[in-house]
Amino acid sequence: MATTTEVSQNVPELAIKSFLFVDCPGTQSEDAGKASACSGCPNQNICASGAAKGPDPGIELVKNRLKDVENKILILSGKGGVGKSTVTALLSRSIAALNPDMNVAVLDIDVCGPSAPRVMGVAGEQVHQSGFGWSPVYVDDNLSVMSIGFLLSSVDDAIIWRGPKKNGMIRQFLSEVDWGKLDYLLIDTPPGTSDEHLSVSTYLSQANLTGAIIVTTPQEVALLDVRKEIDFCRKVNIKILGVVENMSSFVCPCCQTESEIFPATTGGAKQMCSDMNIPYLGSLPLNPVIARGCDEGRNIIAELGDSPSTKNLTAVVEKIIEACRQ
Amino acid sequence: MLDNVKHIILILSGKGGVGKSTVSTQLALTLKEKGFKVGLLDIDLCGPSVPYLLELENKDVHQSEGGWIPVYADKDQRLAVMSIGFLLNNRNAAVVWRGPKKTAMVKQFLTDVCWGDLDYLIIDTPPGTSDEHITIMESLKTTKCDGAIIITTPQLVAIEDVRKEITFCKKTGIPIIGLIENMSGFVCPTCSECTNIFSKGGGESLSKLLDITFLGTLPIDPRVGKLLGKACTTEHPDSPSSKTFSSIADQLVHTENK
Numbered sequence: 145m146a147t148t149t150e151v152s153q154n155v156p157e158l159a160i161k162s163f164l165f166v167d168c169p170g171t172q173s174e175d176a177g178k179a180s181a182c183s184g185c186p187n188q189n190i191c192a193s194g195a196a197k198g199p200d201p202g203i204e205l206v207k208n209r210l211k212d213v214e215n216k217i218l219i220l221s222g223k224g225g226v227g228k229s230t231v232t233a234l235l236s237r238s239i240a241a242l243n244p245d246m247n248v249a250v251l252d253i254d255v256c257g258p259s260a261p262r263v264m265g266v267a268g269e270q271v272h273q274s275g276f277g278w279s280p281v282y283v284d285d286n287l288s289v290m291s292i293g294f295l296l297s298s299v300d301d302a303i304i305w306r307g308p309k310k311n312g313m314i315r316q317f318l319s320e321v322d323w324g325k326l327d328y329l330l331i332d333t334p335p336g337t338s339d340e341h342l343s344v345s346t347y348l349s350q351a352n353l354t355g356a357i358i359v360t361t362p363q364e365v366a367l368l369d370v371r372k373e374i375d376f377c378r379k380v381n382i383k384i385l386g387v388v389e390n391m392s393s394f395v396c397p398c399c400q401t402e403s404e405i406f407p408a409t410t411g412g413a414k415q416m417c418s419d420m421n422i423p424y425l426g427s428l429p430l431n432p433v434i435a436r437g438c439d440e441g442r443n444i445i446a447e448l449g450d451s452p453s454t455k456n457l458t459a460v461v462e463k464i465i466e467a468c469r470q
Numbered sequence: 471m472l473d474n475v476k477h478i479i480l481i482l483s484g485k486g487g488v489g490k491s492t493v494s495t496q497l498a499l500t501l502k503e504k505g506f507k508v509g510l511l512d513i514d515l516c517g518p519s520v521p522y523l524l525e526l527e528n529k530d531v532h533q534s535e536g537g538w539i540p541v542y543a544d545k546d547q548r549l550a551v552m553s554i555g556f557l558l559n560n561r562n563a564a565v566v567w568r569g570p571k572k573t574a575m576v577k578q579f580l581t582d583v584c585w586g587d588l589d590y591l592i593i594d595t596p597p598g599t600s601d602e603h604i605t606i607m608e609s610l611k612t613t614k615c616d617g618a619i620i621i622t623t624p625q626l627v628a629i630e631d632v633r634k635e636i637t638f639c640k641k642t643g644i645p646i647i648g649l650i651e652n653m654s655g656f657v658c659p660t661c662s663e664c665t666n667i668f669s670k671g672g673g674e675s676l677s678k679l680l681d682i683t684f685l686g687t688l689p690i691d692p693r694v695g696k697l698l699g700k701a702c703t704t705e706h707p708d709s710p711s712s713k714t715f716s717s718i719a720d721q722l723v724h725t726e727n728k
Contacts, residue, residue, distance in 0.1 A: 187570055222517050222564075224486010224597045229627070256598035257484050257631035299630050302484075302637040304599045307569030335486040335597060336516035337564045338572065363695055366487070368561065369517035376564040394656065398663035405656060405667070407692055432667050439626040439669065 171196035205319040206347045209277075213326040215468045216348060218356040218382065222369030224335035226361045227390035229259035230438050231428070232332040235357075236264075237445045238461045239328055240287040246327040249280060251317055252291035253344055254334035255303050255310045261293035265441025270294055277322040290321050307339035314343045318351075328468075335369070337376040345380045354468050355383035357425070360416075361391045362408035367416050374420055385467040386423035388460055389413035391430040395452075405430055423467065426460040429453055471537065471581055472613050475509065475588045479647065479722070480606065480618040482639070484631030486597035488623045489652040491519035492694060494594035496711075497619075499701035500719040502549045506589035509540065512553035513576050513606060514596035515565050521555035525699035531556045537584045543699060552583050569601035576605045590722075597631070599638040607642045617645035619685065619718075623653045624672035636680060647725070648683035649673055650718065656690040685721060686714040 169175040169182070176182075177192025190196050210216060219232045232250055240248040252260035261267040261281075269281040271294045280288035292303065292313060305313075323329065334340050345353075356377055360370040370387075377384050389412055394403045408415075417424035428434075431453045437444035448454045472478065481494045491512070498510040512520035521527045521541075529541040531552070540550040554565060554575065567575075585591060596602055618639055622632040632649075639646050651673025655664045667690065677684040688694075691711050694702055703712045 224517075225488055225623070225628070226486075256600055257486075257634065259627050259631070262627050262630060300633045300637045302599050302634040302641065304604065304638055304641065306573075306601050306604060310600065337566045338516055339568050339601075342566065342568060361487075365491070365519050365522055365695065368519065368522055371562040372517065372564040375562055376566055379564065379566060394665075394667065396658040396661060396663060397665060399658060399661035401658060401660040403656070403658065403692070405690055405692055407696065409696065430667060432665060435625055435668050 172199075200346065202315040202319060202347055203350050206315070207350045209319045209321070210323075210329070210348075210351045213323060213329045215328045215354045216331065216351065217328065217354050217385065217464075217468070218331045218333060218344065219359060220333055220341070220356045220373050220377070221335060221359045222337065222371070222373035222376075223360065223366040226359050226366055226370075227428075228335075228359050229254075229263050229332050230434065231357075231359045231388055231390055232260070232330050233263040233438065234428075234434070234444065234457055235461060235464065236287060236328070236330050237283075237443060238457055239465070240284060241445055242461070243327070244286060247286045247288075247325060248328045248330070249288045249290070249323050249326050250330050250332060251321070252289070252293065252332045253314050253317060253340055254332060255292050255305065255313055255340065257334060258291045258293035260289055260291040260332055262441055263438040264289050265443070267293070267441060274322060277320045279322055288323065290317060310339050311343040314340060315347055318344070318347050337372060341376060342380070345382060353382065355385040357385050357464065358387045358422075359390055360387060360413050361406045362389055362404070362412035363406040364410045366406070367410060367413070371416065371420065374422065384422045385464060386425035387413050387417050388425050389427040392427040394430040397432075423463075425463045426456055428456050428460070471583060471585065472591070475585055475591045477589065477722075478591045478593065478610065478613065478615040480593045480595060480610075480615065480644065481621060482595055482603070482618045482635050483597060483621040484599065484633070484635035484638075485622065485628040488621050488628055488632075489688070490597075490621050491523055491594050493619075493621050493650060493652065493688075494592050495520060495523045496694070496697075496702050496715050497719060498549060498590075498592050499699075500703050500715045501590050501592075501722070502544070503701050503703055504719055504723070507548050507587060509550045509585045509588045509591040510552070510594065511579055511583070511591060512551070512555070512594045513579060513602050514594060515554050515567065515572050515575055515602065517596065518553045518555035520551060520553045520594055523698065524551060526551060527555065527561060529556055534584065537582045540583055540585065550585055550588070552579060572601050573605045576602055577609060580606075580609050599634060603638065604642075607644060615644065617647040619647050620649045620682070621652055622649065622673045622676065624651055624666070624669040626669075626672065628668075629672050629676055632676070633680075636682070646682050647722070648685035649677045650685045650688065650714075652688045653690045654687045685718050688714050
């Protein structure tokens with residue numbers, strides 16, 4: 145603590161920004177531990193010593209484990225609570241239902257707030273270990289799930305971990321789960337652009353990652369964080385398959401009036417996509433049936449029937465499958 | 471740096487997007503309107519929302535002899551704000567940091583900002599129970615922290631993550647001031663029918679189950695999200711949201727006088 149205090153008090157204001165803004169040169173770089181961005185970084189000495197050099201052996205393990213997985217898709221959003229897990233559940237259930245001959249899986253790498261077990265309707269299940277690795281939990285014949293939620297003994301259990309421990313867990317999830325042959329693996333992530341995101345992008349760097357689907361809600365306070373996530377994808381070279389706008393509008397079940405609960409004061413996801421030149425995949429309305437269905441872990445797709453939600457979701461799924469083919 | 475801060479309150483939630491920053495900013499504005507000197511520290515480094523919500527984007531933090539001068543939201547300097555958002559040159563740029571760098575930044579926010587005399591310092595946090603939370607908890611061990619206000623939305627998928635945050639508080643010895651249920655029901659502006667989009671009552675029953683003070687319920691009110699720096703209590707004084715914000719602020723003041 146003392147060192148950071150000294151540094152900041154002796155430098156002019158501009159230097160605060162430059163400390164923030166020069167990017168980490170990366171552990172593989174010649175400048176590792178020596179660049180201006182490194183001063184003040186707690187890992188400076190490790191990087192400078194060269195100990196961090198050389199690829200992480202996990203990358204090779206992940207590549208081997210996921211070689212029979214056709215499409216690997218990250219579900220990302222800078223913002224929390226926009227519906228990453230809900231959209232993941234809707235997409236995976238929808239793809240699995242529409243294509244009974246395909247195998248689909250969901251991997252939840254939100255270590256501190258795992259939602260997949262609940263929204264997929266398998267809360268309270270346990271994972272088992274076999275000679276081939278951890279067996280995921282099956283929701284359906286062709287739909288399986290893995291989440292840290294299955295490893296906790298109670299819903300109250302908190303995972304109070306700093307970054308390195310989370311990274312170890314993510315590496316295990318990517319390299320030790322016995323998925324079998326998969327057509328789609330959807331990876332649900334926590335909000336932000338930090339440890340989990342860097343780890344998953346590093347471990348998948350040689351594993352032929354298909355790309356990322358970005359989930360947002362229409363209001364500016366969400367888009368603000370989502371633009372940062374898009375910037376992150378560009379920085380680490382993750383292809384963006386497109387953006388899904390969730391909770392777009394709400395239709396009153398009583399009088400059918402449409403309300404903007406989270407008003408798109410800056411044009412919503414559509415405007416952001418055209419500004420940032422990325423594909424817009426469509427929108428999903430705010431539908432209490434979905435919220436309740438997720439809480440109760442029911443198969444929402446079946447319940448939605450012939451609603452606008454179903455129509456929009458099917459259109460989004462078609463666009464995603466198309467984007468994966470390219 | 472926190473010697474002249476009378477009360478420190480953390481705003482926590484295991485879940486993202488439940489309204490931590492909205493409640494933090496509105497609580498800070500409400501306390502300011504009630505005549506207190508307030509500081510608001512945003513330690514969400516990857517997704518800082520406070521500068522936007524207070525319409526302070528593009529403001530700069532200045533360096534003085536004594537440390538960083540926070541951004542003031544008002545002329546009278548009764549609401550001081552600090553966020554990583556003020557240190558970024560581009561509002562779309564991602565802060566791609568692993569834990570150690572986040573930890574260093576959070577510590578710097580606690581040690582280097584010249585808050586001056588404050589009645590309340592409200593600390594807005596990111597979702598989760600990881601680096602930022604561990605760091606702030608460890609750093610505040612030596613300072614007197616009044617405790618945490620937990621924010622949730624009513625649906626189970628949020629409640630489950632919030633229960634983890636409550637466990638975090640209990641394990642690390644952070645007192646829980648109380649729980650707020652946000653986004654509880656939406657009243658249609660046309661027919662006044664209330665729809666519980668994200669269910670209802672989940673926060674209240676959780677607080678009963680875990681024996682935590684229930685501080686109040688906030689409905690879904692699209693006007694609150696558009697306030698941008700203005701206090702709900704002065705702009706929409708008769709709304710249910712205003713009444714809840716005002717009542718929570720009173721409960722905070724009242725608890726301390728006990």
